[in-house]
Amino acid sequence: MRTVPLRLRDGVRRQAPTSLYVHIPFCASRCYYCDFTTYVAPKGAIAAYLDELGREFELLAPQVTHPLQTVFFGGGTPTLPDAQQLADLMARLRSAFPIAADAEITMEANPGTVDADKLETLRAHGVNRLSFGAQTFEPRLLMTIGRLHDTDAIYNSVRRAQQAGFERINLDLMFGLPEQTLDDVRRSLDETLSLGIEHVSAYWLKVEPGTPFADWQARGMLPLPGEDAEGDMYEEVVQTLVRAGYLHYEVSNFARPGGEARHNLVYWRNEPYLAAGVGAHGYVHGERYENVRTLAAYASALADGRRPVADTMRVSVREACEDTMMLGLRLAEGVSRAAFLKRHGVAMDKVFGKQIRELTAQGLLAWTDGRLHLTERAWPIANVVFEAFIDTVSML
Incomplete structure (x- = not known):
């Protein structure tokens, strides 16, 4: 099949x-x-x-x-x-x-x-x-x-x-x-x-x-x-x-x-934001960017009338899904099933079903009113939960 x-x-x-x-x-x-x-x-x-x-x-x-x-x-x-x-x-x-x-x-x-x-x-x-x-x-x-x-x-x-x-x-x-x-x-x-x-x-x-x-x-x-x-x-x-x-x-x-x-x-909530200043990081229109990290390079770019951007990275849809989970689960409100579907066009369980089942079975995640969130026992070891959502979207 x-x-x-x-x-x-x-x-x-x-x-x-x-x-x-x-x-x-x-x-x-x-x-x-x-x-x-x-x-x-x-x-x-x-x-x-x-x-x-x-x-x-x-x-x-x-x-x-x-x-x-x-x-x-x-x-x-x-x-x-x-x-x-x-x-x-x-x-x-x-x-x-x-x-x-x-x-x-x-x-x-x-x-x-x-x-x-x-x-x-x-x-x-x-x-x-x-x-x-x-x-x-x-x-x-x-x-x-x-x-x-x-x-x-x-x-x-x-x-x-x-x-x-x-x-x-x-x-x-x-x-x-x-x-x-x-x-x-x-x-x-x-x-x-x-x-x-x-x-x-x-x-x-x-x-x-x-x-x-x-x-x-x-x-x-x-x-x-x-x-x-x-x-x-x-x-x-x-x-x-x-x-x-x-x-x-x-x-x-x-x-x-x-x-x-x-x-x-x-x-x-993994929403867009601009950033200004030496070494600053921004996230706009699906792209993350980092400004130059030295004062001299910063001054030089602006003297030439250029934005002082050193590097940009296009965030793939896979990475955007992972970011939604890892960042959103930091919040007590967690990640809304409806909001995930609206943003990414697919049910959260379809993308991360295995991870969600395993972490809920371990008592680290729970559902409340359509939101997936950390349990009380998961707060001190939250990184264990976040790491489970890295490089896990395989059906793209």
Whole structure:
């Protein structure tokens, strides 16, 4: 009997992007775990880059045919430039793109890098969400991971932001750090809750190649807690934040009801987004692209009036199906059977039936109201589930 190939499609390829990621790559110093595209640079280099970024906005503008619903400034440390530079950057953004009146505009910030002038400037130009990279409230651990701020800087920065009128504030925490204990995690959670913020992101340390941590690990000089202890830390994070009224809406993210990060939901729902800045990654019309990673190459491209794209990759319909599953299953809402059918033109079970049957039998996936989602026991080992959907679509 002849096997009939599945007729798959990617129903968002014609969808106009309404989200934009902007990369500001500058930091006062580089953290020991960081593998992002970041630079420690003089003020002149920062000023030149921000001007170049404005020119890239102009080159991207023709692709924005509908008002932007979300904008996310990531880094690096987007709040490292001074208040006037931030004002000019926001003016260039609004000059280039239509932005919805209720758009979510997020800016990452390191504690200690915001003052009254910067906060007032950001509010005046429409930034309505801040994300502070606290990582931990333990002074010795801040030093261990190479952070410049202290615990007072976390408190002061969050409180200044609240006094300036910011209601939407996220705090990043990390666990699985060298020599971190469960009590360390508990204290950081207690301090986080005392600040009364809307959103918490809690990330498991991953040792990335090319970082100081990777070098120290290779030499046996990185005393990590170990998988069992790290699993206990994750469980403590989940239980503490859920008890405090936060929704555990994504593997590493927790929000007060209605406080979910709209921009990040674009990623997890595998929807299109534009990206600007050195090393930035975008996904538009079924194609993923990456900008050049050096400041010199970035400046050269824009001086020539070219977009600074280094590489593009056409996402096949097979890969689009896999991405829908791997990204969507990160969310508590999971992946809708109806939405999958609408997007890809075929039932989810026809494409991934074997994987779904095996993972549900293992108690790692479950169906609720037509949505496939992680079970509670699957959250700590979610990567095991995601990996099952890689390179599995064979009938194309």
